[in-house]
Amino acid sequence: MSEYTLLAVACGLGTYLWRGLGVALSARIRPESELFAWIGCVAYAMLAGLISRVILMPSGALEHTALWQRLAATGFALLAYLLFTRKNLFAGVVASAVAMYVILRLSA
């Protein structure tokens, strides 16, 4: 088993712990506590940090795109999602791929 596959299994078990604990403790803890508010902030910040890093300094396949191309496609996806389709997530995500494709095509 590769390290990647092993990680998938280990992270799966680790993530299940939260869900299983939730069932076991459901009658005993308050979900609106300050601790959970902080945990929520950390989870959001982690994800936001990862996304902004992937857009600004990607690794892997996206390294073959230019910063302005990623920023332009991101801008278009936000417009499509927030303005044109009134927060239709599916349409917004598809729009991001279409925008990236058109930008790559036009600048090739």
Add this chain to the structure above:
Amino acid sequence: MTARSGFHQGLLHAAGIPALVLAAGYIGFGALCAGHGLSLAGTLLSTLLIWALPAQLILVEMHTLGAPFFAVLLTAVLSGARFLPMTVILAPLLYEARSRPLHQYAAAHFISMTGWAWAMARFPAMPPEHRLGYFFGFTAILMASALGSTALGYLAGDLLPPMAKLSFVFMSPMYFLLLLAGGQNDARGYLAIVAGAVAGPLAHFAAPQWSVLFAGLAGGTLAYFAHRALKRKGLAR
């Protein structure tokens, strides 16, 4: 309506927008993994076992940057901590006193953002004896859609010409960007997102392999206390 028809109704309700939205996220994820040269088996296992796209994205990005096993595990698992309060909130709606513990713990694995939000909205109006069956039906379709889309994105990423492949890979971060941009209704969430978005790239310069964890802890803690300070001055709720 029997428990069985609850299951069928769950299947039907998921087969539409919920399954499509999830597919958009997982197609991008599959393409991203193919782009990083990771195995299809490990990628499908991550969808089946982790069942949380943020943790999966963290796993893939950190592993690709060469982060140590324990760092990846710690960060990905910590990012799933939200499942504890989510499960605690859903449990009294989802389970009856006579629900078998095995069913309760099995259902818990299938709790994700999509299924949770859907269940929270529908369960109050649904007879309690149908809810668990409904939840299993609903999440079975979500899981099938996610696994199929992961494989599709992975294989399409390999087959498509480079520009189309890059566009598929780009869907993965965009899915979360849009989710974060559209889903906040409180100041604390926005503060955490902005603080994290600034801290992420900064931490990447200092320690790329630990940057997700450091940025999350630093940005999240800063946002938490900033929000408390604002609340005390009456500037935020």
